[in-house]
Structure formats: structure tokens, C-alpha cells
Amino acid sequence: MxxxxxxxxxxxxxxxxxxxxxxxxxxxxxxxxxxxxxxxxxxxxxxxxxxxxxxxxxxxxxxxxxxxxxxxxxxxxxxxxxxxxxxxxxxxxxxxxxxxxxxxxxxxxxxxxxxxxxxxxxxxxxxxxxxxxxxxxxxxxxxxxxxxxxxxxxxxxxxxxxxxxxxxxxPKFLNGVTPSSSLLAAHNLVKGGYFLHIGTFDKRKNLPLLVRAYADFLSKSQSSKKLVLAGGPGQSKVMNDLPHVEKLVESLGLQEKVILPGYLDDTEIRALYEEAFAYVFPSENEGFGIPVLEAMGFGVPVIHSDQPALMEVAGAAGLPFSTGSESNLTEKMILLERETDLRSSLVHAGMARSKDFxxxxxxxxxxxxxxxxxxxx
Structure with missing residues (x-):
């Protein structure tokens, strides 16, 4: 055949x-x-x-x-x-x-x-x-x-x-890729010291919502954790939310807290996954959601919207929030930082789930x- x-x-x-x-x-x-x-x-x-x-x-x-x-x-x-x-x-x-x-x-x-x-x-x-x-x-x-x-x-x-x-x-688990720490060093990113999202700035990814929820998280938790949004602009001018995110970060005074490194190679992506506190996926619509499994495979707990495809892929191994709800996302970010047992259980469940794919x-x-x-x- x-x-x-x-x-x-x-x-x-x-x-x-x-x-x-x-x-x-x-x-x-x-x-x-x-x-x-x-x-x-x-x-x-x-x-x-x-x-x-x-x-x-x-x-x-x-x-x-x-x-x-x-x-x-x-x-x-x-x-x-x-x-x-x-x-x-x-x-x-x-x-x-x-x-x-x-x-x-x-x-x-x-x-x-x-x-x-x-x-x-x-x-x-x-x-x-x-x-x-x-x-x-x-x-x-x-x-x-x-x-x-x-x-x-x-x-x-x-x-x-x-x-x-x-x-x-x-998913791409980056086996055999040697992580590069240059990006982490350049932005003073320490292990467990940041939330992470990797992907294009398409409008459906809801990244402005994540920035606003992160700002609320900082004000309520007094946390020092940063937010890394890695990836390039949306696939067209109509779809691209990067300019909106950049303006929002500036208006909220978060230039030192929100890192926008652009497109990264696999060595930098692996380093980001390995050191992240949590992966946050606020998308309003996905067909699959590869980063959910990539993050889980690296032992990173995942907060994701309750969009149907993400619920299907994550199974019970992620921490869902109500799609489009800034306040609910903030609550889940605070919960994950406060509850070490919850984070540990999500790490173990996520690593097991990633092996199914x-x-x-x-x-x-x-x-x-x-x-x-x-x-x-």
C-alpha cells in the first residue's frame, strides 16, 4: 500500500x-x-x-x-x-x-x-x-x-x-533538544517564577484576558511571579492581537513583569517549559491544544479554559476555568500558587495524561x- x-x-x-x-x-x-x-x-x-x-x-x-x-x-x-x-x-x-x-x-x-x-x-x-x-x-x-x-x-x-x-x-516533547538558558537569564526568570503561554497572538487565544487576569492576580496575591507570552503575531492583521497586548501591558504598567520574547527556537522553548510554574491556556476555541500536553509532559501544571477540545485533551489532569471569565482565571492562578498539594497532584496527573498521546x-x-x-x- x-x-x-x-x-x-x-x-x-x-x-x-x-x-x-x-x-x-x-x-x-x-x-x-x-x-x-x-x-x-x-x-x-x-x-x-x-x-x-x-x-x-x-x-x-x-x-x-x-x-x-x-x-x-x-x-x-x-x-x-x-x-x-x-x-x-x-x-x-x-x-x-x-x-x-x-x-x-x-x-x-x-x-x-x-x-x-x-x-x-x-x-x-x-x-x-x-x-x-x-x-x-x-x-x-x-x-x-x-x-x-x-x-x-x-x-x-x-x-x-x-x-x-x-x-x-x-505533541512535540522536544526529546534530544538541549535547553538554552540565555532567554531565562536575560529576563531574570527563575525556576517556578513565571506563568507561561506559547503560541501565536491570534484573537481566539484570548491573551488580553490573560494579561488582565495576571494583573489582578498580582494585586491580590502580592506575588513576584512574571508572565511569559512567547510567540509571534497572529496570522493576519484581522486576527493579530499582539498590538493590543503590547498596549495593554504598557497601560497596566507591567513592562517589567510581562515578557514578550517573540518567536523562539526549540532550545529556548524547552528551557521555558522546564522552569515554568504553570502553563496558562485561555483560548476561546481550539481544535486540539498541543501545548496542554507539551506542558504536562514537562511536569508543568496547566490552567486552561473549559473550551470542549481542551477539556477533552486535558482530561481530568488540568485545572479548568470558565472560558472568557477574567475573574475565574484569576482565582485559579491564586489557587494554584497557594495550594501546593493541588499543584503536585496536577503535575503527576498531567505527566500520566501526556503519555496517552x-x-x-x-x-x-x-x-x-x-x-x-x-x-x-
Whole structure:
């Protein structure tokens, strides 16, 4: 059984989808199946090194990217399916070719944000991207998604004409990465001395809420703990909350308390996880929530919104608060600092929970879907 894995989008993918693609490719090679031959459209390291469309782009550069992406999906990728005589095409980035193909398709749709939160996307871009998604959902296609919450959301917006399977992904636990302490030293961050969030400043992440709750936490607890918000701007001007967060930090006089280091490499991220007091995830909508498991795997307790996907992934190993409630988040931050037994129990429960999401389980779920008959659903 030949499976063609489309890794074209890896050169621009960020955060969740990037981790998904890398861990899937890694697991496919680390845990081979005798009946499956994996064919990668690109080598992961080479694709990651392609800087053509990264960083600030002009309108012409953005247009060129979309044209390249369209050519890839609609012409080059179908040609590779024929060249390799693939039995299955696996597209982990929402979009499969609109052209008819002589193979099964597995298309990963990570979440239903495009339908649920239209206000967070440029209108023309959302309309264009949704048309690409829908045109690729044809023939012998099975949708793969990340949680039961995402599955139910997709059923609501796409209907039940195509089968949808849930495959829990594997987080990146940064095994083999040597932590760098330079960032910690530069900002006087000590072990257990800060709350942490890692990710883009997309509006749905609710990071202004976290900053306000943190300010309230400081006033009520007299704590010296800092807040680290690592990551880059939101994926578009419409979605980007970074300017709002920066202004809020300044208006609250928290410039020395809230650290905004921007994008970090894996050595710095590992160091942040290892020394953090707690991870805080206030997002109003997630398809999965990789950082929940990453933090738990490092023995860091997690405070998270009670958004359905985060509740599903964290199980009973996190400390949930009411989504969108600044006061409830503040209460949970204070509670975690005061109750050492609670923190200890969350650490142990989180480390156990993180083991339920391994690379081997990730790829085994895909192998089972690939090998079963398309009619056996």
C-alpha cells in the first residue's frame, strides 16, 4: 500500500499544523508497517529551510504564494499521485486537489474555525480557502480531524456525506533538544517564577484576558511571579492581537513583569517549559491544544479554559476555568500558587495524561485507517 504524504505546506506552516506535519512524518518513519510504503513529497528538513514565503510579505509575494500553492495542489500533486501510483493521498493541511484522482484521499481538517469564527479572517481569503477545501472533498475521501469536538463541529458545517475519523495527534516533547538558558537569564526568570503561554497572538487565544487576569492576580496575591507570552503575531492583521497586548501591558504598567520574547527556537522553548510554574491556556476555541500536553509532559501544571477540545485533551489532569471569565482565571492562578498539594497532584496527573498521546499511537491510528477497506466504516 503506497501512501503519498503531502508536505508542501511545511515551509510556511506555523504552530499546530507544523507540529502535526513534522510529528506525522517522524512517526511514519519511526514506526514502519510492513504493508505500508510511505512516500514524502518533500524531505522535512529541506522544506523547513525554505524561507521563500516566510516573514513580512508584500501583496505580490502573498499572491505568488497563493499561486504556487494552487499550482501545487491542482497540477503537481496529482502528477505525483500518478507518478508513484499511490493508493492513498494524505493531505494534512485542509486541502486536497479538486481534480479526480485514481486513489483514496485522507484529508486532515484540524478544526472548524473558518466556519465558526468568520470574523477572524479576511473575507476574500476565507472565501477562497473554503472553496479550495470543499472542491477537494470529493470521490473516495475520508476526513481526519483531531478531537471529538472538532468532529462534531465539522459535521455541523459539512454534513455527514463523508466519513470523519478522529486521530489524536502527538505533541512535540522536544526529546534530544538541549535547553538554552540565555532567554531565562536575560529576563531574570527563575525556576517556578513565571506563568507561561506559547503560541501565536491570534484573537481566539484570548491573551488580553490573560494579561488582565495576571494583573489582578498580582494585586491580590502580592506575588513576584512574571508572565511569559512567547510567540509571534497572529496570522493576519484581522486576527493579530499582539498590538493590543503590547498596549495593554504598557497601560497596566507591567513592562517589567510581562515578557514578550517573540518567536523562539526549540532550545529556548524547552528551557521555558522546564522552569515554568504553570502553563496558562485561555483560548476561546481550539481544535486540539498541543501545548496542554507539551506542558504536562514537562511536569508543568496547566490552567486552561473549559473550551470542549481542551477539556477533552486535558482530561481530568488540568485545572479548568470558565472560558472568557477574567475573574475565574484569576482565582485559579491564586489557587494554584497557594495550594501546593493541588499543584503536585496536577503535575503527576498531567505527566500520566501526556503519555496517552504518543507518536506510536498517532501513527498506529493512521495505519488502521489506511489499511481498512474504504467500505468498512
Amino acid at each position: 503506497k501512501v503519498l504524504l503531502d508536505l508542501q505546506y511545511l515551509n510556511v506552516a506555523s504552530t499546530g499544523i507544523k507540529t502535526y506535519m513534522l510529528e506525522l512524518a517522524h512517526a511514519a518513519r519511526a514506526y514502519p508497517h510492513p504493508e505500508i510504503e510511505w512516500i514524502f513529497t518533500h524531505e522535512t528538513e529541506e522544506r523547513l529551510a525554505d524561507q521563500t514565503y516566510r516573514g513580512t510579505q508584500s501583496k505580490i509575494q502573498k499572491l505568488n504564494f497563493h499561486l504556487d500553492y494552487f499550482r501545487w495542489k491542482e497540477f503537481q500533486l496529482p502528477d505525483l499521485v500518478k507518478k508513484y501510483q499511490a493508493d492513498v493521498l494524505l493531505c494534512p493541511d485542509f486541502v486536497s486537489p479538486a481534480a479526480s484522482l485514481p486513489c483514496r484521499r485522507l484529508t486532515v481538517i484540524h478544526d472548524a474555525f473558518f466556519w465558526q469564527m468568520p470574523q477572524n479572517y479576511p473575507r476574500w481569503w476565507r472565501k477562497y480557502f473554503l472553496s479550495l477545501i470543499r472542491k477537494g472533498l470529493k470521490e473516495n475521501t475520508e476526513i481526519i480531524t483531531t478531537t471529538e469536538y472538532s468532529k462534531n463541529s465539522l459535521l455541523e458545517h459539512l454534513g455527514s456525506s463523508l466519513p470523519i475519523s478522529v486521530v489524536y495527534q502527538a 504518543s507518536a506510536q499511537k498517532f501513527i498506529t491510528a493512521f495505519q488502521e485507517i489506511i489499511l481498512r477497506s474504504p467500505l468498512a466504516r
